[in-house]
Amino acid sequence: MDERLRIPKPTARRLSLYLRELEALKEAGLVSINSTQLGKALGFTGAQVRKDFATFGTFGRPGVGYSVFHLCGTIKQIMGTDRTWDVAVVGAGKIGLAITTYPRFIDRGFKVVAIFDNNPNIIGTTVTNHKVRPVADMTRIIPLRDIRLAILAVPVTVAQELADRLVASGITGILNFAPVRLRVPDGIGVSSVDFSRSLEQLALETSIDFC
Amino acid sequence: MDERLRIPKPTARRLSLYLRELEALKEAGLVSINSTQLGKALGFTGAQVRKDFATFGTFGRPGVGYSVFHLCGTIKQIMGTDRTWDVAVVGAGKIGLAITTYPRFIDRGFKVVAIFDNNPNIIGTTVTNHKVRPVADMTRIIPLRDIRLAILAVPVTVAQELADRLVASGITGILNFAPVRLRVPDGIGVSSVDFSRSLEQLALETSIDFC
DNA sequence: CGTTGTGAAATGATTCACAGCT
DNA sequence: AGCTGTGAATCATTTCACAACG
The missing domain is CATH 1.10.10.10 (Winged helix-like DNA-binding domain superfamily/Winged helix DNA-binding domain)
Structure with missing residues (x-):
């Protein structure tokens, strides 16, 4: 076209x-x-x-x-948002849950359709109609539903490993909340949100005159 | 120096x-x-x-x-993070709470010391040792504790108004979670986190070859 | 040696300014 | 008249390449 x-x-x-x-x-x-x-x-x-x-x-x-x-x-x-993108959320901690229930995604073309976590106390609980599934299910569910985008809200220590598994499952874009640089193959997009870094930018602007 | x-x-x-x-x-x-x-x-x-x-x-x-x-x-x-910055959080909704309890701030030089909200059902509840205070208290508490940085996690509709009040209270940097461009005076820093925008960047990268 | 610090060159982005369209 | 689309000029950032240094 x-x-x-x-x-x-x-x-x-x-x-x-x-x-x-x-x-x-x-x-x-x-x-x-x-x-x-x-x-x-x-x-x-x-x-x-x-x-x-x-x-x-x-x-x-x-x-x-x-x-x-x-x-x-x-x-x-x-931008590709004339259609709706299905999104997987990995990590059902505070940030993962906040983002899963974030009300502004849907009218911007994004829809959370699956949530994964590894904590046995969390697995099986329900968040906005979706059962939290074990991360082991990722590899099956993501290709099955042809999900392309994932939100990664897990501890730094496991972020890279889970990113690898997401990519292996067919994900082409990761929104990363862990304060670490993810290594991904060419053609896979990563967009990072790092709360500490954002605050640091503010501290810097406040400290130095002009940036 | x-x-x-x-x-x-x-x-x-x-x-x-x-x-x-x-x-x-x-x-x-x-x-x-x-x-x-x-x-x-x-x-x-x-x-x-x-x-x-x-x-x-x-x-x-x-x-x-x-x-x-x-x-x-x-x-x-x-960057000014050789000391610890006190931070105020405005908005005790899901995002505000997730960020208030974000464990990585403290060893990066930031400490949440006050939380404000306007919802009567939330005011008075306790989050990590801090009582949620009415936003009306901002104008008193922020200068009193000499807080310079604020995290704004409120609905779009009230974001600008609260930003104005934060600036008037002496805040010099705002980390904004509302999907709106805040108008602030010169010398005040704004750093924005917009989840939908971040996902849109990924959708764009996935749609177009090279950006 | 290996690695810094830095002018000079190359690349990239923004602004200017104006011809040309409606 | 008003505003777009765009080459040319300006400005900013990155890369190159190498002399100077420990």
Whole structure:
């Protein structure tokens, strides 16, 4: 369908911000928006917005701006969130549970469909309609349901081992909450959330003048 | 003490990764490390590592490498985590509670010392020794305890308003979990964690070849 | 020797500025 | 008139390559 698409990393990171803003504008009934306005709402310049959009096609109407509806659709399609992704959660500790019940996933195109843990006291309990299953079941369930994305919320010590097993089961993207750099094969995506690192960035900004 | 320090943003982001790795190496008893090894462990080139360290001084010994101990100390000092930062948590929902009890903060230089919420059913309950207080108390407690960092884990609809109140109370850095861009005055740091965005990045990487 | 520290070169991203479309 | 799309210019970051050093 699309030939060969190369999106610079910074542009890729901004895409979800554009989408978030555009969905809000659509909700508010706005039909079209120009690059300057959209940029101002997100803290970018108009030129930045236009360059970003130009990487994946030509949409704007000179003198008018961009169709909010069309842009939403196109960005969702590029990000792959025009469909719903099934997600597996590994680790039913506090973070795993909080994320499993996170209410904003579903209208953004993600649906938690399975939860795994190794703690015998937790296995079998129910979280939002899903029985917590032993991690040993991962290898069976993930290919069976053709799950591609996983959320890894386990202790640092076992994170790499479980990541390996996820990849072996067919997962192509891991959202990692353990403060460790996961080694994964080429073609597998990892996106990490490290609460301590985030706080450290704040401490640094507060300590040094300009970063 | 230091004259005027300018750290490029990408370097700043890598600093906490260096620290994490170096602490592990120190723990393992390693005395010195060279830029190539350290880089390999984190996925950077040796030149990158040396340039990064060069932004804040001259440490390495040609022919030998860097003192793990010295480097840890220096990076911590620059990041401001050679002391412990008191942190306030706003929002005692699932995410707020998970983060309040997150066990890895303390040895990274952060300590949750107060929790606020507005839900009458939650106010007064106890989480890890801390009574959940009404948000109205923020304005009093934060200056009183001289708290600089806050974790904001509240619904999108009230995030901006609470951010304003945090800033007014003297907070200089906010770790934001709400999927919204917070508007804050110059000099106030914001670092955001958006679970949906993180998953979207993975979906995008899985959909497109190279980002 | 092996490894740092650093100018110089290469790459990458952002901003400028304006021709051209509606 | 107003705003897009985009080459050209600027700015930032990374990589190269090597002299200097312990």
